[in-house]
Amino acid sequence: MEKLLSVIGEGKGVSISLDRGPFQNNGASPWYAYVGVGTPEQTLKFSFDTGSDFIWVTSSLCKADTCHHYGDQEFAYQISSSFSWVNQQTTEVNFGSWGNMKVKTGKDVFTLTPEALGQSTSGSVSLLSDVYLAQSYQGIQFRELDWDGGIGIPSTTELSDSLFVYRSFRGITPSNKTEPASFHFFQSLLDQGVVSSKRPYVTFLTDIDNKSGQVEFGQLNKDYRENREYLFLPWDKYSAPYLWTSKITSLSIGDTQLISPESITSTPYFLALDSGSSQFKGDLDVMATLYNIASKTKENLVIEIGETDSGNIGKLVVTSSMYDVLIEAGENKGEVITQFQPMENADYIALVGSVLMDYLYTVYEFRVVQREGENCVIPVGMWIFNKEEGPKVITTTQNKPARIFN
Missing domain, CATH: 2.40.70.10 (Acid Proteases)
Incomplete structure (x- = not known):
């Protein structure tokens, strides 16, 4: 450009x-x-x-x-x-x-x-x-x-x-x-x-x-300046490096744990926040299992990711009222469909857009560096905040406001 x-x-x-x-x-x-x-x-x-x-x-x-x-x-x-x-x-x-x-x-x-x-x-x-x-x-x-x-x-x-x-x-x-x-x-x-x-x-x-x-x-919403219900998700490089990804600690639905803290020591899993997407999609086995369980039991999806300023693991809870969505046009119009979709060549990742982001305030943070006199941007990570009026997707809390508002 x-x-x-x-x-x-x-x-x-x-x-x-x-x-x-x-x-x-x-x-x-x-x-x-x-x-x-x-x-x-x-x-x-x-x-x-x-x-x-x-x-x-x-x-x-x-x-x-x-x-x-x-x-x-x-x-x-x-x-x-x-x-x-x-x-x-x-x-x-x-x-x-x-x-x-x-x-x-x-x-x-x-x-x-x-x-x-x-x-x-x-x-x-x-x-x-x-x-x-x-x-x-x-x-x-x-x-x-x-x-x-x-x-x-x-x-x-x-x-x-x-x-x-x-x-x-x-x-x-x-x-x-x-x-x-x-x-x-x-x-x-x-x-x-x-x-x-x-x-x-x-x-x-x-x-x-x-x-x-x-x-x-280049702007932040000041309504979230004092919000303590947030998480910082540091950017971690996935094999498609242009995605906004952060490593997951664990992922489960109901009593079924699909990604455990033990398994990620050898093979990391990632969460991507993709504003061009809607549903959860990604790893074939993980998404197929999520769909099969969620469509029948309607249990909560729990993702552990990031950490609080006290050193606790951050936690997101996605309810069936969020992942079951009314289809408003096109094929399946009028149906309520569980939004988990397996995707080829998407190993070890859960990618999601509006199905989750509609319930959060999301900030993507870069760092600007100078290289040979020109601006270059480097990804830092994603900040997600519970909305003031809305479900408590983030169930962990912080002691201090987010650094980006300092």
């Missing part, structure tokens, strides 16, 4: 409204933001997606029999005066269990909080980015997708892991050819001065009842 223009409010950050589409049984978050693409702006629905490391949009490259999705809009690159091609060779991008998307690579302007929607309180923020223009994708999961594209906010853009190609969820698939596209969305906000290096945060807060929420860059 490149600097495009200066913005008002040096380092104050930006808050963007989220809207909620119908919950569909495809594993994707129903939450999206309206983002302008191109010149003049074409307003499309985008997920701010902490489970991917690229930016993509459904485009006018699609044919009549491809790219069917519930969001139902596409970016017409031909009418954007600011659009340029980066690489017109077709590339395949891995969407994990959803399959592959065929894309071409372009570059254009992205405008956050488009003024035409009346959502902007401090003026719009524009930046220039490479973007994958989808020309084809198929499958029920895509047909049930509430958004038109995704803006990746990965923990890291490192691609050095040898296992990475086998553990791609929504990630760029490495090839022998040089990858032409470059995606540095959050770093671009830092480079423009929209986000201060002293507040390198991305936060999510949603309200299911009102179908509204916020994603904030």
Whole structure:
């Protein structure tokens, strides 16, 4: 990404409204933001997606029999005066269990909080980015997708892991050819001065009842300044290094322990908070067992992770009222379905999005370092807080407020 223009409010950050589409049984978050693409702006629905490391949009490259999705809009690159091609060779991008998307690579302007929607309180923020223009994708999961594209906010853009190609969820698939596209969305906000290096945060807060929420860059919600019902989940590197992951101490449902403190000494398990997802998904054995037990007994899922400032292990309790969800559109509409999904090539991980995050205030923390005179961001970890009005997902408490509010 490149600097495009200066913005008002040096380092104050930006808050963007989220809207909620119908919950569909495809594993994707129903939450999206309206983002302008191109010149003049074409307003499309985008997920701010902490489970991917690229930016993509459904485009006018699609044919009549491809790219069917519930969001139902596409970016017409031909009418954007600011659009340029980066690489017109077709590339395949891995969407994990959803399959592959065929894309071409372009570059254009992205405008956050488009003024035409009346959502902007401090003026719009524009930046220039490479973007994958989808020309084809198929499958029920895509047909049930509430958004038109995704803006990746990965923990890291490192691609050095040898296992990475086998553990791609929504990630760029490495090839022998040089990858032409470059995606540095959050770093671009830092480079423009929209986000201060002293507040390198991305936060999510949603309200299911009102179908509204916020994603904030470089800002913290002061309502949580004195909250003691929180956990810090330090970032630990999984084999798909761009995921926001932290090691699990144990995981159980009812009296059945699926991940024990003893087992993780030889093989660590991870929890990923993925804002582009909805349901729990991951390790085949763990998720299949969770689904079989939860769908019958409705017992609590208990995840031990992180620790308190007293040195106690942190604990999350996910009830059946959270993991059993009414399907509001698409296949299985009207049914209540238990949201645990086994996923190929997702060994030793439990990945979850809105099914858990809708009941928490979530903060992703980076650290900003200078390398050769340029900003670089390094993942620190995730902070999760119980909402002031809501279930007590986090059952352990802290003695002091969270460090990020100091």
